[in-house]
Amino acid sequence: MALTRPKSLKELALEHLRESIIDGTLAMGQTLSERGISEDLGVSKSPVREALAQLRDEGLVNIEPQKGVRVFTLSEEEVAQICDFRQAIESAAFELALERNPAGLAKDMKDNVAAMTVARKNGDTKQYLALDTAFHQLIFKHAGNAYLASSYERYLGKIAALRTHLSGLPKHTDLSYLEHGKLADAVRTKDMPEIRRLLAEHIDRTREAYSIAIDRGQSSAAE
Template identity: 30%
Template sequence: MANTASAAERAYQAIRDGILNGVYPTGTMLGEEVLATEIGVSRTPVRTALARLQDEGWIVIYPKRGALVQGLSERAVADLADARLILESTAASRASAEAREMLAERLCRLIAAQRAAFKADDVRRFIELTIEFHRIFVEAAGNDVLLELNDRLADRQRFLLFSYGDRLLARCADIIVEHETLAERLRTGDGAGFADALRKHLVDTYGTQIGELPRSFRSTAPTAGGR
């Protein structure tokens, strides 16, 4: 029983990583037999893993045909961008001056690493650095629950960025400039400027429209450094 559970978990992680990292793009039909061979397990744990992934919304299983990898709908992309705007702006607005300086140094190092990844045409590395970069804004709040929410969104963020492929690579230079702006707004404690820059960055990267933060939020949210 333990071996079966272990094999099912291994199959789940392998298939899920393949979906999130673009190995199995949207529209790919996954077959149990092929997956079992690739992962090195029997078809039973693969079947268990696919059922779990269907429950999570990553695939749709078609009996006797396979499992179709699902993309994110336009509504799901817009909702993701909106959630990231609220989460990151809220968290960054609560960072102390000391935290801002410390985090700004980490952000600068990540931007330098992004430049290197872009120069090497390493999209996979660039995406992972981007996810880490945005996570730092949520870390700024020092709130474990906000960080947990961020990490729950990271899979969708990763999947979406990988799905953009060459389009993302074409925008990498602009993304780096936008990241520099965000890092500077955080460092100086410009909460409103940070929110505006983040909104534009998300709209341009995700190719969707999201609403402005409510005026009440923007006027009452503490400036970065205030607690």
């Protein structure tokens, strides 16, 4: 039996910080302190510094000399580019997944939406958002292309954090849930034109929602 290698302090710090950014515990634009993180986690600064460097490579933090570390922020243009990226790469992965393992994709998506239903019934927003992220990962799991999967994985944390940021908007999660159900149904019937249409609608709503979030933030700041 193979032994599981214990996680290093850097890996533990990385997982903690990444999850805190994704679930919104650390807000977009928030300043981070190496010393504060070290004290909170009970580790030295070295593994924290290494973890922050990894998060910088993932686009989840910005590190500026003499200014320190901040959780990433996104402009409306950057969100539009992320949406363009998602539309292109998820559509390509859907095509492959429907060719290579349509039954597996349909089953996993059905199970995922069922779990989403339970999370919503229980009022567990954190679990729902984790399932939302997992839903889109299923496309790449069944596409069977490591290059597509790794390209998406590179920006997964940023996409998940953006999802959390928008989840507080009125009806955003309700609409998201309905759209996932429709996508799962289209996968079951192998209706690729409908999948493309639904996916475009689903991702375009992120663009619109972020514009609303920015407008609301600016309005709040002006009050």
